[in-house]
Amino acid sequence: MSTPLEDLFTVLRFPSVSTDSSRRDDTRACANWLVEKLRRIGLTTNLHETPGHPVVIAQNEHRPDRRTVLIYGHYDVQPAEPLAEWLTPAFEPTLVGDRIMCRGSADNKGQFMAHVCGVEQALKEHGDLPVNLTFLIEGEEEIGSPNLKPFLLANKELLKCDVVAISDTGMVGEGKGTFTYGLRGIACVEVTVRGPGIDLHSGLFGGSVNNPNMALARLLSTFHDPEGKVTVDGFYDAVRPLADWERDAWAKLGDPAAETQRLTGVPQLFGEAGYTDMERRWARPTAEVNGIGGGYQGEGSKTVIPRSAFAKFSFRLVPDQDPDDILAKVEAHLRKQVAPGVKVEIELGHTGQPYLMDPYSPFGQAAQNALEATFGGKPALIREGGSIPIVQAFRDVLGVDTLLLGLALPDCQAHAPNENYPVANFEAGIRLNQHLLRELAK
Numbered sequence: 001m002s003t004p005l006e007d008l009f010t011v012l013r014f015p016s017v018s019t020d021s022s023r024r025d026d027t028r029a030c031a032n033w034l035v036e037k038l039r040r041i042g043l044t045t046n047l048h049e050t051p052g053h054p055v056v057i058a059q060n061e062h063r064p065d066r067r068t069v070l071i072y073g074h075y076d077v078q079p080a081e082p083l084a085e086w087l088t089p090a091f092e093p094t095l096v097g098d099r100i101m102c103r104g105s106a107d108n109k110g111q112f113m114a115h116v117c118g119v120e121q122a123l124k125e126h127g128d129l130p131v132n133l134t135f136l137i138e139g140e141e142e143i144g145s146p147n148l149k150p151f152l153l154a155n156k157e158l159l160k161c162d163v164v165a166i167s168d169t170g171m172v173g174e175g176k177g178t179f180t181y182g183l184r185g186i187a188c189v190e191v192t193v194r195g196p197g198i199d200l201h202s203g204l205f206g207g208s209v210n211n212p213n214m215a216l217a218r219l220l221s222t223f224h225d226p227e228g229k230v231t232v233d234g235f236y237d238a239v240r241p242l243a244d245w246e247r248d249a250w251a252k253l254g255d256p257a258a259e260t261q262r263l264t265g266v267p268q269l270f271g272e273a274g275y276t277d278m279e280r281r282w283a284r285p286t287a288e289v290n291g292i293g294g295g296y297q298g299e300g301s302k303t304v305i306p307r308s309a310f311a312k313f314s315f316r317l318v319p320d321q322d323p324d325d326i327l328a329k330v331e332a333h334l335r336k337q338v339a340p341g342v343k344v345e346i347e348l349g350h351t352g353q354p355y356l357m358d359p360y361s362p363f364g365q366a367a368q369n370a371l372e373a374t375f376g377g378k379p380a381l382i383r384e385g386g387s388i389p390i391v392q393a394f395r396d397v398l399g400v401d402t403l404l405l406g407l408a409l410p411d412c413q414a415h416a417p418n419e420n421y422p423v424a425n426f427e428a429g430i431r432l433n434q435h436l437l438r439e440l441a442k
């Protein structure tokens with residue numbers, strides 16, 4: 001018999017990096033372990049194949065006289081690189097003080113495993129749950145959930161539910177119950193600028209050919225004005241302004257700008273003029289370059305004109321922006337910037353819709369009650385800047401809202417080296433699961 005913490009450590013040891021094809025077997029092994037675990041605790045569990053990483057589904061007996069709750073999580077993680085910056089091994093969970101250090105500890109294994117262990121405990125103590133429960137734990141969230149919406153469409157009956165609950169977001173601070181009622185959406189694009197057929201000696205040819213690195217730099221510089229506003233035509237057309245009640249609720253949280261500066265380590269915050277730090281991150285769209293490359297990257301200098309350069313973009317979107325509409329606008333913007341002597345290739349990537357719900361809906365209220373019972377005090381009501389691409393699809397396909405009850409701390413370092421998650425949050429998550437299922441059953 002293993003303890004909840006031992007189970008979490010076991011899950012954390014699988015390097016289930018969904019984007020890395022060399023980790024495919026490890027990712028599948030993680031899914032297989034979950035199937036076994038969920039079966040052992042008494043749920044009917046199956047591994048469902050997709051064109052990518054498999055989906056784990058586990059259910060108790062569904063009876064017509066009670067509510068049905070679907071709890072979503074993702075067992076895939078982001079790459080651990082740069083490995084040299086980890087203070088402990090990236091895939092060996094290590095306790096440092098009260099924090100579990102490991103890739104995936106906060107995002108998302110430590111959070112969804114709290115629900116698994118909460119259900120295990122409730123089944124052990126009471127032999128039953130207050131609701132019909134479905135666990136859906138996928139392996140492709142960190143690459144945009146490309147196969148999950150088709151899976152929902154193909155399995156509507158199996159996944160039928162009254163509401164979805166997810167712990168894959170943050171808390172505003174230690175011990176502060178937090179209900180997230182909005183997420184930003186996302187749209188990704190990769191741009192390649194191609195010049196000469198081969199890398200050229202910059203002395204022999206420099207001055208007579210356009211340098212793809214420079215052409216790319218010019219292109220990138222057309223995406224924002226100096227005040228940080230995105231300059232793609234029509235980019236803000238569909239942006240829904242902040243509601244008055246939100247402005248009031250957020251004002252009560254205090255201005256996190258100083259804390260944001262501390263967490264990020266930047267010399268000064270920078271963003272769209274006219275908006276606060278909170279508004280910029282939770283309610284305004286962005287254009288970011290996540291990766292950029294071209295030419296010589298090694299030690300010393302190398303006098304070369306590279307044959308190509310690339311940039312990987314992602315756009316964070318807010319209600320009511322549509323990712324496909326934004327991609328079309330971005331493509332039109334790129335096509336307008338004709339640079340002489342190079343060709344621009346555009347590859348449209350994955351997308352996810354933004355999400356917004358009424359936190360005072362009956363289920364929203366139930367979630368808030370569960371947070372209050374777990375953490376004490378009224379929960380903070382926030383939106384988040386991150387994305388969980390499938391959330392709006394739950395509404396579109398299954399017709400239900402998603403309750404986001406985050407358990408990660410602001411300094412959890414998700415996606416970065418030294419990702420961490422407090423043991424206390426794992427334990428609180430186990431209690432939260434039990435309060436939540438009871439509240440949702442009412």
Ligand code: BES
Nearest residue numbers: 107142143144168169170384386387389
């Ligand atoms: N758990 C995060 C999303 C998140 C984190 C939401 C914190 C709110 C607060 C999730 O695993 C994630 O990282 N999603 C990706 C999705 C993308 C790759 C399509 C993201 O937001 O970058």
Ligand code: ZN
Nearest residue numbers: 078107142414
């Ligand atoms: Zn993530």
